[in-house]
Amino acid sequence: MxxxxxxxxxxxxxxxxxxxxxxxxxxxxxxxxxxxxxxxxxxxxxxxxxxxxxxxxxxxxxxxxxxxxxNPIHRYIIGFEISRIGSSIFVYDLQLNQIAHVRWKMDATMTPDVLIHHAANQIESILQQHHIAPSQVIGVGIGAVGPLDQTDGVILNPLHFPADGWKDVAICEQLTAQTGIPSFLENGANTALIGEHWALRGEQIKHMLYVHAGVGLRSAMMSDGQIVRGAFDLEGSFGQMIIQTDGTRLQEGSNYGALEAYASIPALEKQVRTQVKLGRDTSLHPYAPEDIHFDIILSALADGDRLVTDLFHQTGAYLGIGLANLINVLHPERVIVGGPFMNADHSVYDTVIQVTRKNIYYAPDYQPTFSMGILKEDAVATGAAVMVRKAWDCE
Structure with missing residues (x-):
């Protein structure tokens, strides 16, 4: 915006x-x-x-x-997260105190039209419940999976959505038409970083890096308190970092040897299915390999399945290499890591950070601080609301 x-x-x-x-x-x-x-x-x-x-x-x-x-009740702001696994609506007052929120899963029925209609209904319901008129709402900040055209408010052609139709979706125009509230679009990784930076506002941090590890690998960087942008939306580009020359690739159109082929949820699912087909010792044999997805793998991890545990940590080690490469270029003060993969188990987080620390070039003189963030799964929606408040002219 x-x-x-x-x-x-x-x-x-x-x-x-x-x-x-x-x-x-x-x-x-x-x-x-x-x-x-x-x-x-x-x-x-x-x-x-x-x-x-x-x-x-x-x-x-x-x-x-x-x-x-x-004055917190002078105006209100809505934060809307759109991701591949789940989406959410948050309503905040002008001080960014949370008024209400709702979450839902993204599945094969959640086409753009269904999502926009559902989101509009949720917004209407929350506003009515809290006696807030749409005219009191500054805007809806949308943090979405990209790539995006932020200027025109269009989600271009994201990968891995469970439903069809996610191409050239004029999300802002359509949501505004249904709610009567102005809508603004931003990369979800950027809004997550904006949200976490706002949560740490008392620490006066100027240089931050945010990395989300899930179905895709997403990153955002802040330098001197401002989001770093390129000539094109950077959504997913972190996953295309080449870490193995002439290596495999996750999907058509991706780089060979790209990080996403070794350190993402689809890469982990592929590894587990392959090992099950090879007859490796695991509790997952009751499942057909093609039916093994992340939720099942998570349950096996919680149960202590040795094969699954080893593959999680192997994937985490690759992610640590990619994260170290990014840090060696950007040199942030604070690094926030999140997403379903990072949240699977604290030992997975520990593996990622240990491998990262070992490969930071200027260590020990330069040591960024790592965390899983303060807002965690609320970061995208909160950052989208912060973005809207920052753009409000208050005239």
């Missing part, structure tokens, strides 16, 4: 929104504006209901300063 040149009023709103409460004195230290002009702006924003007084700060000798904060 595009951003207009911010006004002083917008800059003040964003500054206050990034903190719990702010005094006029703190704002004067940050913004090049006279005391009288700032008083006028704060009064105007309070009268409009954008801000509200929130008690008094500590006194340094004179009167205690008034503290200002964003």
């Amino acid at each position: 595009s951003y207009a040149v911010p006004t002083t009023k917008k800059l003040i709103f964003d500054f206050i929104a990034s903190r719990d409460t702010v005094s006029k004195g703190e704002l004067l230290q940050v913004f090049d504006v006279t005391s009288s002009s700032l008083t006028r702006l704060l009064d105007e924003m309070t009268t409009e209901g954008i801000l509200e007084a929130s008690g008094f700060g500590s006194s340094t000798g004179g009167r205690k300063p008034i503290l200002y904060r964003v």
